[in-house]
Amino acid sequence: MDTREKIMDAALMLFSKKGYIGATTREIAGNAGVAEVTLFRHFSSKEKLFEEVINTYSFLPALKGLLPSLKNMDYTDALSELAGRFLERLSERKELIRIMHAEIHIYPAKVREIYHNFIDELFRTLASYFRELQLKKVLRDFSPEIGAGAFLGMFFSYFNSKELLLRKDIAAMDSAAVINEFVNIFTRGTLK
Amino acid sequence: MDTREKIMDAALMLFSKKGYIGATTREIAGNAGVAEVTLFRHFSSKEKLFEEVINTYSFLPALKGLLPSLKNMDYTDALSELAGRFLERLSERKELIRIMHAEIHIYPAKVREIYHNFIDELFRTLASYFRELQLKKVLRDFSPEIGAGAFLGMFFSYFNSKELLLRKDIAAMDSAAVINEFVNIFTRGTLK
DNA sequence: GTTTAATGTAAGCAATCACTAACATAGAGG
DNA sequence: CCTCTATGTTAGTGATTGCTTACATTAAAC
Structure with missing residues (x-):
């Protein structure tokens, strides 16, 4: 090195x-x-x-090209896969995220830009994925943007509690079980 | 003063x-x-x-005694009410939350304690609320703790994006519509 | 009218910070 | 062997920081 x-x-x-x-x-x-x-x-x-x-250490390219591969999968499987990858990426860039949380108000422009780019892309891609499934009558009618916010929000908070706030009770939960139940709630909540 | x-x-x-x-x-x-x-x-x-x-400026007492009053309400109404109050409290204590996000790794003991106490209490109370409704066969079987994590996580991330990260796209969303859709997804996802 | 408690002003101390200057060393390439 | 480039060592500068000391002011309490 x-x-x-x-x-x-x-x-x-x-x-x-x-x-x-x-x-x-x-x-x-x-x-x-x-x-x-x-x-x-x-x-x-x-x-x-x-x-x-x-x-x-920006994670900009880290999730690009993930969504396309999900289009052939079952809705539930696709969301589980996405959630898993999302949590992986967050974990990999834990230090960077911690910096951003702490510094976002001190270095707004630069820091916030990177942060937003990462989440925004996921946000928009996921929303358009929902929209597509709504057109195919797989999903019920709901705001795709708000839905994406709900889905990503659950997992982001989970990551936050577990890895940044270091909460023991949360860390003790089985990660796969959490993903499973979150996805379960979300699919039941959004399927037709 | x-x-x-x-x-x-x-x-x-x-x-x-x-x-x-x-x-x-x-x-x-x-x-x-x-x-x-x-x-x-x-x-x-x-x-x-x-x-x-x-x-x-701790918000410890701020949400105590909220849950009991929800027990007489309809499930959906109760969750909407809780979500609204939760977001209100977070908003009121915005500065404190910002400090905690920034300082939680520098002053772990003191800061984290206050933070955890606030969320833990909500977490546990909400989980036991779910458990109760599961016994009454109103809700399907799921881990009450994970469910509480999903519910609070959605709203915490929403608050975070809107008020701490100052994302314009999120701030532009109608708050009531967001609460509505989040609760909608969650109730469909958890009802029997 | 004197006392007392709360504040202000001014000066400064010791430590720490980001950053620099000057010079020594070492290893690789020719 | 010489040169060049990257690094280390040492010392230091000026600015800032948390915090203190000493003394003056003020206003209410007695």
Whole structure:
């Protein structure tokens, strides 16, 4: 792993753990195993480092092309699959999400943009998937956007409680059982 | 409004806006219209001030005693009412929730405790409400805890997108319509 | 009218922060 | 062997921070 990468890795962990202001360049460099001055030779300022970290570890492309493959599947299976993948992606980018939660009001423009792009795409794609199934008379009539919000919201909150707030009671739940019951409730709630 | 209160008000706003580290005692005192030294005469340290703010503006008692009044209502009406109240409380305590999101990893013990107490109580009460209706054969068989997670999760994510992340598309949705559709999906998904 | 409690003003301290300058070292490529 | 590039070491700068000390002001209480 080259120096630049080591610094960005350490920065991701520390920004996630202590926030942008709380993470010092000394500690980032220390955790990366390099001298502080080396950090500044690679990144002209702490702010630039932050931006690069956020851009690099962005999860933008992470869920693209998932929906098309679901179109051949059964409704319930498709939603289960989607939920599983969604939770996986969130877990993979846990640190980044934590940073965004903490920093979203301090660095609104940059941070919020990445965050929104990720959720928006899923949101819209899922809504159009619902719309399609409504036209095929598989699903009952409901606002596809609100439906997408309900579905993603359940899982996002679950992820949040389990992995970001570290709630023991939630973490103890079997993940597959949760997905199963959420999807169960949702399909019963939306099928014709 | 007495001095102590003015300081705590300003502190709540600034902690919410800039985070614990980002909010300086100078600025808090300035916004409160008092001298910085006065802040330290009321609160021995910035940390003590933070704790007092969190404890004072906690929403612990805010939802107690809501559930009992729902027992006489129709299932759908009860859930709508609960959802509405839940969103109201979250909105009222927006600043506090923002602080907790940002600071939960930096001040785990104190902050997380308050946060958990609030959600846990709702969680457990709602779960036992579901269990009761299952015994009465009104609801189908499902895990009451997971069900409570699904229900509260939908609304928490909605609140989060609308009021904390300030997403325009979500904010544009009619709140009553969202509650309606969420409850609709959930009741269809859980009724016998 | 004197005392007392709450505030303000001014100055500053010790620590920490992001960031820089100057110079030494080491390894790879020619 | 020489050069170049990446890194380390050391020291330090100016700004900011939480917090303190010392003293002045004010207004209500007695």
